Amino acid sequence: MMRTRPLKVALLGCGVVGSEVARIMTTHADDLAARIGAPVELAGVAVRRPDKVREGIDPALVTTDATALVKRGDLDIVVEVIGGIEPARTLITTAFEHGASVVSANKALLAQDGAALHAAAEQNGRDLYYEAAVAGAIPLIRPLRESLAGDKVNRVLGIVNGTTNFILDKMDTTGAGYQEALDEATALGYAEADPTADVEGFDAAAKAAILAGIAFHTRVRLDDVHREGMTEVTAADFASAKEMGCTIKLLAICERAEDGASVTARVHPAMIPLSHPLASVRGAYNAVFVESDASGQLMFYGPGAGGAPTASAVLGDLVAVGRNRLGGTTGPGESAYAALPVSSMGEVVTRYHISLDVADKPGVLAQVATVFAEHGVSIDTVRQQGKDGEASLVVVTHRASDAALGGTVEALRKLDTVRGVASIMRVEGE
Amino acid sequence: MMRTRPLKVALLGCGVVGSEVARIMTTHADDLAARIGAPVELAGVAVRRPDKVREGIDPALVTTDATALVKRGDLDIVVEVIGGIEPARTLITTAFEHGASVVSANKALLAQDGAALHAAAEQNGRDLYYEAAVAGAIPLIRPLRESLAGDKVNRVLGIVNGTTNFILDKMDTTGAGYQEALDEATALGYAEADPTADVEGFDAAAKAAILAGIAFHTRVRLDDVHREGMTEVTAADFASAKEMGCTIKLLAICERAEDGASVTARVHPAMIPLSHPLASVRGAYNAVFVESDASGQLMFYGPGAGGAPTASAVLGDLVAVGRNRLGGTTGPGESAYAALPVSSMGEVVTRYHISLDVADKPGVLAQVATVFAEHGVSIDTVRQQGKDGEASLVVVTHRASDAALGGTVEALRKLDTVRGVASIMRVEGE
């Protein structure tokens, strides 16, 4: 069965992920060969700093000219683990034009240019696989794209960023504030020196765009994803969450509207009940819930990042793409036939937890309740707490649209008796 | 892109699972067509009782002659959801011989004859897919076979039978005994009139054989799986488990030996710590942990049975197999190249919780400890409880082989001071 000609693989990038890909390609060479049906050969490694010592990598394979590498014309598979938009994008399209299939872990690029990259792959009759781009080692893209291909997915709800989950978990378990927890995450290597992409939700938003597109067989652009970071979550928010039997997670949520005619995708911190399986996802782990018509609720859990776990996902794709090459075929490409519109955040329906600082005098609750009623937002529970002439009102609503809630809050701010809106947080997973 | 010739699908069996497959094929016809690239047409439905009213099924398609149906010669895909060994086995091989690919949910058959069926598929250049055979809707076979194809799986540990999990969960949460919990499971439709296959672990053992084979790229026969049912788990066992911060689950465990040179597969009740994610799997849900070199720990969770969830898995396979047909290719077949020997239960290494009824007199503990030491089984903790001249000793061991533990227990039974061995339970998931 075994072909003698090896599959030639070029590695673009040899950092956290790439070095692990190279390592496993060497240590597990026999297994990979048996599973693909042909040996794989590392044909070249493109990096920025050619002189860096890279254990286990033949220096003769290392180059700084990634473009020349992908233009060689004899490559079967290009593994792109450089990250960012350029030069990754041009290198990938050049690889397709020169006959290679591509495996990438690049969520930022896939979320921004997935459609064009898929088109380039299809035009050249090549594969574009990127399991590693979402939730690291956790098999998610393949299950959504293939295992659930006979089902109708209605909702994807998950923790897809390990850095922020580490920070929020710290805040929850130790009572630390955001900055303190971030400092610890940085010290332990869970957060980068510039944590913006994680804590402002950009990374999770890219993953949400990718997941929504695959789950709903439609195109969801990065700009379509409503994004709120978690830098403003406070210890007080965690205290409020606890009182409700909840914790706070940064969630990526992709939903099909109830009438099935549109979808939404969003990233924001939210309270979820402690009884929800996502509530007990600790540290830098990721987990994703998928709800479908026939299969009901599925959950996928595992390490969402790290060199080795991400390399595992890359290599799973490498085996699949390698098998496709040998079989002269390609796997499933982009599936965007449903072409559903993406609704704006205003149409998202969920529950809310709102803390108001109010004057401690009679009639305030009635005033506040009237504002909610006027905006069609129905109240589930209210808790009133008075101290020193000041008082706070904690309102938890029934399901309402983001637009209706926004209107309510705007009107509340105009009430004389409302001194301020201390916090607004969505309540999910019920 | 859409071909006009539809893919012809025959349904063998139209019971709990088959009727849902037929329903979804009708209601989701457009989506299936878009995802496969050609419409699917239900070409025939084989059942035992032709006159039973079957909602949504054209009576003209129904036949009792399954053999004639699979011999038609114009079928693209045969979906086997009859169950059991015969006639399912002959029907599947006949289907291959007449040019069809096969999707099956039949764990009993796959565990017993998987190798021969895979060979028949390969000989005829056809696909054999069976995601639904293990853990219902949960994508598990595809992730193991494809997503983790670039990794080295060392362990699969899971709850793969919903009926027994329902019963154990009831015993745990209500303090009920086995019979009482079984009666409730039967009344609620979670257990069949004859629950033997579930409660004696036959169903889980079939799944363990399938999972071990795929995870370790080797052949594991049903006979290779050590199997113990859960009918002898008592309320007292749950009380002991609780004292240790554990609960009891019926686990399927597939392991690679530490030296990598052999594998084991087993099904038995075991204590697992409450902090382990499998401990909180409630009711009839299933969940499977997978541990690999690079990816670390992954977990897959969802409904392990039921008509619609199982049909979701069947239809996912149908889409994949349909795409392969259109592309003139086949997916990954059996991967048994590793050809690892399956070790016997004696070589399995784990921890044990042992309750002994002993005479309440000085020196008993020393005697008992000596027996453990003589057999090379190291003790982690001992708890001694005396009441009315009788006493009990609860011993929790460090990791030891099943053979060593067996020898220890045999020797303990011969001690005058040991009145009886009240229970032995393995401790997993630590």
Ligand SMILES: NC(=O)c1ccc[n+]([C@@H]2O[C@H](COP(=O)([O-])OP(=O)(O)OC[C@H]3O[C@@H](n4cnc5c(N)ncnc54)[C@H](OP(=O)(O)O)[C@@H]3O)[C@@H](O)[C@H]2O)c1
């Ligand atoms: N790290 C994770 O846990 C993780 C998880 C999931 C997905 N990902 C994704 O995987 C990708 C790689 O991440 P990483 O953490 O491995 O990044 P990294 O450690 O920063 O490595 C980047 C690599 O790309 C090389 N490189 C940078 N610019 C280049 C250029 N212009 N030409 C050639 N090589 C260039 C670097 O070369 P030098 O070695 O010479 O600097 C380095 O080897 C990103 O898309 C990331 O989002 C990462």
Ligand SMILES: NC(=O)c1ccc[n+]([C@@H]2O[C@H](COP(=O)([O-])OP(=O)(O)OC[C@H]3O[C@@H](n4cnc5c(N)ncnc54)[C@H](OP(=O)(O)O)[C@@H]3O)[C@@H](O)[C@H]2O)c1
């Ligand atoms: N039920 C689940 O939750 C579940 C989950 C995972 C996997 N599975 C697997 O799925 C398969 C089907 O299970 P099920 O629960 O759907 O079984 P079921 O409800 O008993 O249905 C069996 C079907 O097969 C038909 N049948 C029986 N003998 C036949 C024969 N000789 N020729 C033609 N048709 C025959 C029956 O016909 P009549 O309708 O005329 O009786 C019935 O339609 C089994 O392999 C099972 O292990 C089931």
